[in-house]
Amino acid sequence: MTVHLYHWEPNANSGKPMLALAEKGVAFESHYIDLLKFDQHQPDYLKINPDGTIPAMVHGDHVLTESTPMMEYVDDAFDGPRLKPTDPKERWRMRWWMRFFDSYFAPSLSMIGWSVFVGPAVRQRPKEELEAAIARIPLESRRIAWRKAMFNEFSEAELTESRRRVHYCTGILEDHLARHEWIAGTRYSLGDINGFNLGYALPLSQPDHCNDAKTPRIMEWLRRIYERPAAKQIWSLGRTAMAQRVKFLERAAHA
Amino acid sequence: MLELYHSEPNTFFLKPLIALHEKQAPFDSRWFDAEGLEQFELGFSGDVEAHLHLEREGPLLLHDGTLISSSFFMLEYIAEALPGLPLLPESAIDLYRARASGQFLGAHLGSLVPVLGCMRYLAPKLAAMDRTRLISTLAEVGPQERRLAWQALLDGTYSPQILATARERLKFPVSRVEATLQHGDWLAGPGYSIADIDAFAMLRVIPDLAPEVLNKTATPRVCEFLARIAERPAVKAALAMSRSGKPAQHFVPGVEPSRWG
Numbered sequence: 001m002t003v004h005l006y007h008w009e010p011n012a013n014s015g016k017p018m019l020a021l022a023e024k025g026v027a028f029e030s031h032y033i034d035l036l037k038f039d040q041h042q043p044d045y046l047k048i049n050p051d052g053t054i055p056a057m058v059h060g061d062h063v064l065t066e067s068t069p070m071m072e073y074v075d076d077a078f079d080g081p082r083l084k085p086t087d088p089k090e091r092w093r094m095r096w097w098m099r100f101f102d103s104y105f106a107p108s109l110s111m112i113g114w115s116v117f118v119g120p121a122v123r124q125r126p127k128e129e130l131e132a133a134i135a136r137i138p139l140e141s142r143r144i145a146w147r148k149a150m151f152n153e154f155s156e157a158e159l160t161e162s163r164r165r166v167h168y169c170t171g172i173l174e175d176h177l178a179r180h181e182w183i184a185g186t187r188y189s190l191g192d193i194n195g196f197n198l199g200y201a202l203p204l205s206q207p208d209h210c211n212d213a214k215t216p217r218i219m220e221w222l223r224r225i226y227e228r229p230a231a232k233q234i235w236s237l238g239r240t241a242m243a244q245r246v247k248f249l250e251r252a253a254h255a
Numbered sequence: 256m257l258e259l260y261h262s263e264p265n266t267f268f269l270k271p272l273i274a275l276h277e278k279q280a281p282f283d284s285r286w287f288d289a290e291g292l293e294q295f296e297l298g299f300s301g302d303v304e305a306h307l308h309l310e311r312e313g314p315l316l317l318h319d320g321t322l323i324s325s326s327f328f329m330l331e332y333i334a335e336a337l338p339g340l341p342l343l344p345e346s347a348i349d350l351y352r353a354r355a356s357g358q359f360l361g362a363h364l365g366s367l368v369p370v371l372g373c374m375r376y377l378a379p380k381l382a383a384m385d386r387t388r389l390i391s392t393l394a395e396v397g398p399q400e401r402r403l404a405w406q407a408l409l410d411g412t413y414s415p416q417i418l419a420t421a422r423e424r425l426k427f428p429v430s431r432v433e434a435t436l437q438h439g440d441w442l443a444g445p446g447y448s449i450a451d452i453d454a455f456a457m458l459r460v461i462p463d464l465a466p467e468v469l470n471k472t473a474t475p476r477v478c479e480f481l482a483r484i485a486e487r488p489a490v491k492a493a494l495a496m497s498r499s500g501k502p503a504q505h506f507v508p509g510v511e512p513s514r515w516g
Contacts, residue, residue: 062348069354076347088336089321095328096304103309103362107514140427144516158514168398172303 003028004058006048008035009243010234012106013067014055015197018237020071020190022230024080030237036121041136052138068098071190083193085184094184094191097176101198105169108162109198113205115159117242119149170202170209170218177217188225196225201245223249257282257337260297260315262289263505264493266368267313267326269456272496274330274449276489278339284496289507290380292405295396306397310365311404312507326456327357330449342449349444356435356442356450361510363428364457367421369509371464374418376504378408404508422465429461429468429477436476440483447484455484460503 003021005028007014021028033039033054041052049056049065057064059077064070075083085091122130130150137143148154173195176183183191200222202210212219225231226249235246259275259282261268268289275282287293289312297315299305305315305322316323316332323332331354334342344350381389389409396402407413432454435442443450459481461469471478484490494502 062351064351064355066351066355066358069351069358072354073347073351076350088332089318089323091335092323092328092332093304095331096309096325099309099325099328099358100307102358103510104307111515140424141513141515148515161514172307176303 001060004031005029005055006031006033006045006057007055008033008040009238009240010197010246011200011238011243012110012197013053015234016067016194017055017057017070017074018234019193019197019230020074020083022234023083023193023228024074024078026074026078026080032239036118038133038136041133041138046138050138052136052142068102068190068194071193075190083188083190085187085189087185090185090187090189093180094189097183097191098194100169100172101194104165105173106198108165108169109202109205111154111158111162112166114145114149115152115154119152122150123152166206167209170206170215173199174215174218177221182221188228192221192225196222196231200226200249201242204245204248223251226250256317256319258285258317259283260285260287260294260317262287262294262314262507263499263502264496265460265502265505266372266456267310267365267509269493269502270326270452271314271316271329271333272493273452273456273487273490274333274342275337276492277342277452277487278333278337280333280337280339286496286498290377290505292392292396295392300397308401310361310510311401312509327361327449327453330357330453334449342447342452344444344446344448344450346444349448353443353448353450357453359431360428360454360457362513363424364454365510366512367425367428368457368460368464369506370413370421370512371418371425372460372506373408373508374413375464375506377506378413381408400511401508404511408508422468425461425465425468429458429474432458432480433474433477436480440480447487451480451484455481455490459485463503 003026005017005021007018007030009015010018033045035054039045040054046052048058048063051065053065055067055070057070064073072084085094134143134146134150137146182188183195199218203219209215210218226246235243238244257280259271261272261284264272287297294312299315299322302322305324309325313324313326314329316329318336323329344353393402393405396405432442439445441447441451442454458469458477469477499505
């Protein structure tokens with residue numbers, strides 16, 4: 001059964017199942033959904049995922065739309081290297097940190113990213129076109145997010161709090177990696193795949209907080225993941241400058 | 256050695272109590288008064304996962320020296336680590352459904368239900384406390400996300416308009432559960448699982464907090480689902496651990512609402 005993956009760039013939620021599939025050695029049929037052209041809200045895609053969010057994975061009769069549980073499905077359903085620890089305590093730690101990345105770290109980091117990248121990338125279009133695009137978004141929460149990005153409605157207080165949290169989270173992650181080689185403990189796992197998708201560009205987007213001097217363990221952790229053949233394979237699929245930021249992690253670049 | 260630190264068996268605190276009773280696992284109950292902020296005196300601040308508490312307040316499971324936090328992942332841990340009744344779906348796709356349900360309901364019910372419950376039941380209790388002492392206690396609470404969640408109950412953040420919006424937004428996750436139950440009795444495959452325990456613990460208080468959202472006319476399958484689970488001996492045993500006799504009237508701040516609005 002062919003796996004069909006509907007995704008945008010190898011970045012954030014889209015990149016999670018992409019990298020998990022590559023690590024398992026599972027070939028998939030790639031369907032590129034251009035977030036900035038609102039492909040995810042077009043009728044053809046809404047037939048696959050009526051919520052209009054990406055990524056989505058179709059495997060036989062099954063349609064999966066939540067990226068982190070989707071990664072666990074990839075590990076459960078396919079042969080290949082195990083991407084979850086065998087120890088239940090380490091599995092719990094992996095899941096806790098994935099939720100930390102998804103629900104605490106990512107919303108703040110993405111608010112900054114959307115204010116400086118996604119918003120400006122679409123904002124020059126006519127207001128009527130943007131309003132029509134918002135009207136096609138199925139979920140209220142996504143309509144709110146897109147409106148904020150399109151019309152630059154992020155308040156300075158919101159962005160200040162997001163910057164504070166990103167700084168705070170970066171410190172927590174650095175401390176965690178001082179105690180554990182990988183997110184779950186002793187082995188590379190889905191937790192690292194999740195964290196890499198969130199943080200591969202932190203050294204570029206947050207250079208004052210994430211660098212070799214202040215966060216050496218995060219830097220080493222990111223480089224170790226980027227050196228994996230699966231990561232190289234997936235990030236080579238990127239079509240935009242955003243995904244190209246990963247090359248900052250090449251050791252030769254700073255030798 | 257298995258110890259569960261919990262408060263009254265409601266919402267987040269109820270979930271592991273049900274699972275442990277389903278497993279018939281011997282455990283030591285360490286009850287604390289969450290409404291009286293006793294959780295900040297437990298001395299677990301050195302553990303980042305327990306200290307940060309992604310659900311803001313909730314149970315902690317101490318198993319052979321490891322602290323397990325976050326109620327849905329605690330359910331998964333109990334299901335995976337302890338012998339007894341299987342509580343995980345068997346197939347990969349049903350496991351996905353259970354995890355997706357836990358994530359979705361955690362974000363939606365986990366943020367909306369505690370706001371409504373706290374304003375109905377906790378805010379009057381806080382108002383009756385010595386305000387100077389309460390503010391002094393809260394000033395020591397860290398991280399600030401947990402402190403601000405408590406302060407929001409005191410400073411008028413939750414206006415009638417915000418509460419009305421919260422009740423309106425409850426319709427979305429409750430209707431999703433109703434739709435899922437069109438396909439079977441349980442949320443993740445053919446059998447009872449942690450997904451059902453997780454949903455039950457949050458849904459069961461909605462008829463009290465927002466009766467227009469969950470009732471026999473609007474959501475008949477959810478009502479049948481709740482009644483079916485309430486009959487389980489493990490659920491009765493978990494609820495019987497209440498000290499007040501009214502566990503569904505005890506709330507503490509829950510998952511942070513989306514910062515995107």
